[in-house]
Amino acid sequence: MAGIIPINLLKLMMLIYPIKEPDFVRDRPLQVLALGLGRTGTESLALALDELGYGEVYHGWKTADLPGCYVQWTRLGNAKYGKRSKDSTLLNRAEFDRIIGHCGAVTDLPTAAFGPEMLRAYPDAKVILNRRRDVDAWYESQKKTVAKLFTDWRSIVPSLFETELFWTWQCVRFVVIKMAGGDFERNGKEMYVEHYAQLEAECRKQGREWLDWTVEDGWEPLCKFLDKPVPTHEFPAGNRVGDFEARRARLHAKQFQRALRNIAITVLLVLVAGAAA
Structure with missing residues (x-):
């Protein structure tokens, strides 16, 4: 079936593109699972949770700090x-902790x-959807940001030609794209509805x-649910649509x-080999 990595092929990919994987041991309780999809105020929420004292808060942008985690997410x-896949037993707390064991919220x-797997792995965490x-607004926002990566040859x-970029793309391919059944344009809205229905059912x-x-709700309902005092300043704002591409590039x-350098070297070697033939 297309889109599935045979285990031996995954091992070969790791041999060709080696990278050190994180191997955290949980050093604090995971207190908050914020399981909404991207483009739903996730970075604003992450900033708020950090301010409320949950320590390290895992967010999609944080993956760039530890690129080896892309192998694990893939x-x-x-x-x-x-x-x-023969690896279904991997979806457990021990494997999640290897990636997010240093975090108090995600x-x-x-x-x-x-x-659903996170909910089963961390039964004591508070849940935010x-x-x-x-x-429709979410769908359009996603199309202008993350979904653009799905077919962008520039990515x-x-x-x-570069290991960290390779595993970044594999993570996008085998997590984000597969979530949408391989076709975000066609399935994105259905995926959105189904995602929240599954979490509510679990x-x-x-x-x-x-x-x-929602991010418009701001501090009050969030702090009431988490039993935290309500800050007096405005709720954090982050990750606007217009900032996404520039931030990713940065x-x-x-x-x-490094990728461009490696492409240039490859082209040069091909030209030299062709001239010598």
Whole structure:
């Protein structure tokens, strides 16, 4: 089936593109699972949770600080979405802790892609389902940001020539794209509705409370749910649509430089080999 990485192929990819994986041991309780999809105020929420004292808060942008985690998320994505995968036993607390063991709260993708598994792995964490009420607005925001990466050759081609970019793309491919059934344009809105329905069903099954929250709700309902004092200043704002591409380019600038260097070397070697033939 297309889109599934055979285990041996995954091992080969790791041999060709070696990178050190994080191996955290949980050093604090995971207190908050904010399992809403990206483009639902996830960075604003992450900033707020940090301010409320939850220590390190995991967010999609934080993955760039530890690029080896992309291998782990790819492996876990393959375990969840690869129907012929033999690695389904990986979806457990021990494996999650290897990536997020240093965090007291999580938001955004990739963690949200494993929402039901996270709920089962961390039964004592408080649950926030951050969302946008207008699904169409969310869909358009996603199309202008993350979804653009799915078919952007400027991201795909350089990823073949630089290890960190390679695993970044594999994570996008085998977690984010697979979440949408391989076609965000067609399935994105349905994926959105299904994502929250699954999480609500899992919470009900566990007899677990959750907070439905939008960024417009701000501090008050969030702090009430978390039993925290309400700050007097404005709620944090982050990750606006217009900032996404510039921020991504800034975070991956060194990797793209290395990729371009490697592309140039490859082209030069091909030309030299052709001239010598």
